[in-house]
Amino acid sequence: MSSLIVVREYARLTTAPLPRNTLDEAQVSPSAFAWLCELMAGFRRSGAQLMQLEGRQCLRLDSYVGVLESPCGQVIEILPKHHDEGDCETSSRRLLCKLIASALDLSPREAQEAGLQLFDTPLSEWVMREFLRALEQLVKRGLRFDYQRIEEEQRYLRGQLDVVRQMRQPPGRDHYFQIRHDVFLPDRPENRLLQSALALVCKATQDPDNWRLAHELAGMLHELPASRNTEADFRQWRDDRLMAHYQAVKPWCELILYRHMPQAVAGDYRGISLLFPMEKLFEDYVARHVRSRLLPGARLTTQASSDALCTHLGKKMFQLQPDLLIEQGSMRWVLDTKWKRLDSSDRDGKYGLSQADFYQLFAYGQRYLDGKGELALIYPAYRKFARPLHPFDFGGGLRLHVVPFDLERDELLLPVGCGFPLLAKSVATDLEPIH
Template identity: 60%
Template sequence: MKPLVSVREYARLTTEAVPSSLDRAHISVTAFDWLCRLNESFSRAGAALVQVEGRRWLKLDNYVGVLETPCGTRLEILPKHIEADTCLAQSRLLLRRMIQAALDLPTREAGPAALELFDAPTSEWVMRQFLQALDYLLKRGLRFDYRRVEQEQRFLRGQLNVAAQLRQPPGRQQRFQIRHDLFLPDRAENRLLRLALDRVCQTTQESGNWRLAHELRGLLLEIPPSRQIREDLRAWRNDRLMTHYQPVKPWCELIINQQMPLAVAGAWQGLSLLFPMEKLFERYVATWLKQALPNTARLTTQATGKYLCGHDGGRIFRLQPDLLVQRGEQRWVLDTKWKRLDTTNRSDNYGLDQADFYQMFAYGRQYLAGQGELILIYPRRAAFREALAPFGFGDGMRLWVLPFDLESEELIGVAQTTLPMST
């Protein structure tokens, strides 16, 4: 059994013997050194996985998910959405909901109650969803396809390859050059499923997952695993005959690290399911808004088309807000921030970043022509339960700062704004 270390964002890891909690945990020296080397590759790409604090301490950044080290340590990083340090099951449930909603992943579970019953690390939950979807697919039946085979035989089968037969040397004229079709399950979709299943068999530690994975593996033994992942993904068909393959596809892509916001690359091919928390929060809020807005309103994620200024006959510094809502001629610009605000700390501007306000002001000038409402959305916490009073930019443009409750899935204070919401 590989050791599992469950912590949350900004937790501190150490090689010293310390009492374990969600904010502080002990890891092996080999795992510590590997994380330091991994952080160097992140830093070269302009990001940071951890902050090194001396020779014995690391501080995690705002990535969540699962990371497996070469020594076998599996690090589970959960969102830090509440202050209590005894919220392991609650944090796992939240992360699963956010991953599922943000990536638009289907599930065959009955509902939240089923999620709570499976109190296992996030990686095991992902693998369970894939196995359930694959089990359902196999019960419906795999898709076979005809594959053209050209070979030399002592008997005729299919078509005679006349051109190749005429080139036969005199000593081999008794053999036939033939071509024929075989009806086989060896096609791109099935090869990808076999590859994902092999990875699950190698990494799962939950007994139910292990048993189901090996049962399904026995049914796919005649299918070779994919060796050209990108080419096979492009060849995955989405026509009417492949409808029953659609529920398993996103889980398959997740397992083989093709749909991850961030996957760890390198010589070590361990389990890697890492998500930048700010992107996960942004997509989660966008998914909620799509359901909450009326049919007359249109939501655009990562809107483009506007620039900060013109220069030398062109435009420069593209402005790209997270969310843009439009209904008729009216527009609203929304941006999500995975930051912790404190409404009691007025002297420090509640923890608000001045650069974020400059950014929102630029969005308002270009997308709203200086007239309308802007909304900043932060996660709700004990110190930030209600919407702040609006901030005025003058000339008919104001900014709202609203908390989003991740537990009840509700945008607090949205009724004070003019943003259209379905009743």
């Protein structure tokens, strides 16, 4: 059985023999299956749904993407279910890496330098490669040292004499000096975290190039101590001007040490396992695009929370939080993102739209737009959903647009005349034909 299994969202994982592994169904080892069941229980206790158990031999994944490495060494890479089966693996891995780079707030130049065109390795190897490249550039520019206060007993004077401790010495030890002095050392929180992440990469990487570079850097940095308290050291990570050249390596270090993850694997075993909720990645990517395309004077708020569904005894209840709220002067527009495939030809099946989502958007429109204005539901574009649907009329001047977002071209395809304050590049020229 292969140690690397590539599947996509909502795939089935089973211990039963299969003719061949596909992106929607794959066989895993019994030990990996048992570990996944334990992992699923841990996620469920924290309120997250990682996967569902179907019988005694089958698990169905949810909408988390990334990579899982079991203690037995089996690696399961989970890709977005966005492209068709033909070239899904390559295209989906490219898409996932782009979304992660955006979530890490990398600039386009940094993302290009990070090698986003290389997708012949699993996601975990890509993350480790980018960490090693950023760390290599940091080492070339030089590590930051810091002064450490040392208090010790010596036979000679150095620095300052601690008069109080010296006077309290017992008789017969007058020839020892209680001193304190500063030493210029690389022992600082940022360097300790980098050493811990590098040690993990050295153990986990299977890629020859990554292994070579990791061990070269480990030889250069062997004097650095490892972090004893990851959380505390991250809190002390400085972001001032003198530490500006550390900023490129920080997000990769956070990924590897499980701190910056939207949802990271927790537990006693920690291989290079990274999981992201696909809905959150999509929402974050769309928000960044919309913010970059706003017209002058317009302002974007993500996860706005100024209104609630109702009030009770003078207090707001059931808070309403649209993903995106655009304001320009006294005008408002509400947009919400959904990571789901629609079929614009399936009119009888309501295109795959959810009635609950429409109730949600109607409530947003009543509270944030006073029952009159423009709303938008944003879904990923693909072959069966390439143009906006005709608007849905709630009555009273409240309209809902269901529009695609093209992740390949980075375009939000809004219909002409919808009134959203976005630059022309984000506007489509026509609507989906009526069938």
